[in-house]
């Protein structure tokens with residue numbers, strides 16, 4: 286048995302590593318573990334990832350949930366915060382609809398734990414209809430409090446599903462949180478792309494590194510015959526990413542199963558490891574795309590965190 290410890294979670298590279306080890310004559314078992322030594326930036330959280338979109342309904346929450354599940358499947362300690370005051374949909378997507386926030390001491394809040402991730406939602410605390418009319422400062426204050434007062438266990442990543450748009454609430458959250466990186470979700474349509482540009486500019490304005498774009502509903506994939514159709518245009522997100530020199534982390538199809546899985550409270554990213562899903566290859570393909578997005582995020586944040594910690598002054602102990 287070979288035990289290998291990496292500075293980041295990357296379970297999915299184990300088969301590839303094992304194959305290469307086999308080629309050089311190693312035929313035992315391989316055990317991969319992760320020791321993320323980056324410092325925490327807020328509470329027990331090491332790196333915060335914002336998931337944003339210029340406009341509503343493009344699949345921001347779907348992306349946030351599936352990314353969080355995939356990060357956890359890679360072996361990362363992962364949290365998910367549903368900060369979308371206009372429509373907190375993540376409880377439904379994780380099968381936690383109707384759950385309420387609980388407190389051990391009337392001061393702090395406990396996160397829910399499902400599918401390997403720790404989750405908190407604004408929807409557990411307030412009626413979404415009441416929250417959607419909050420003004421900017423009130424909403425951002427409530428969201429900051431929600432992050433700070435939740436008793437997160439030690440987390441490598443906290444994925445934050447932001448409210449859609451680029452207004453005051455989004456800007457305040459981006460400025461006040463120690464954010465490691467942001468992802469902008471868009472669809473390939475012109476209107477959505479114009480809004481995505483606003484999202485990109487917002488993060489540039491507050492010096493938050495953009496990890497990349499996720500192009501959702503990139504093409505339509507028929508559930509019966511598997512045929513592919515570019516109903517929203519072709520490669521809009523890719524062209525936008527080229528213009529702003531950011532990577533396209535992944536392109537997801539408009540696929541009935543993505544919505545069905547979300548509605549049933551079981552994100553499609555879980556199909557990566559689900560044997561019964563083998564009969565639906567397109568589900569597994571989607572799960573693989575989310576997994577690939579997660580790996581790119583992990584590597585990008587590792588290098589970024591390393592660069593920052595190398596910039597810190599070094600303390601050298603000597604005898605005299």
Ligand SMILES: Nc1ncnc2c1ncn2[C@@H]1O[C@H](COP(=O)(O)OP(=O)(O)OP(=O)(O)O)[C@@H](O)[C@H]1O
Nearest residue numbers: 341342343344345346347449538539540543544547
């Ligand atoms: N790739 C996809 N294929 C099929 N349905 C999808 C896809 N992505 C998202 N959906 C569905 O589209 C709807 C909107 O998605 P989602 O809630 O993730 O969007 P959002 O950008 O977070 O919206 P909001 O602005 O309300 O927060 C949901 O019903 C979701 O299941």
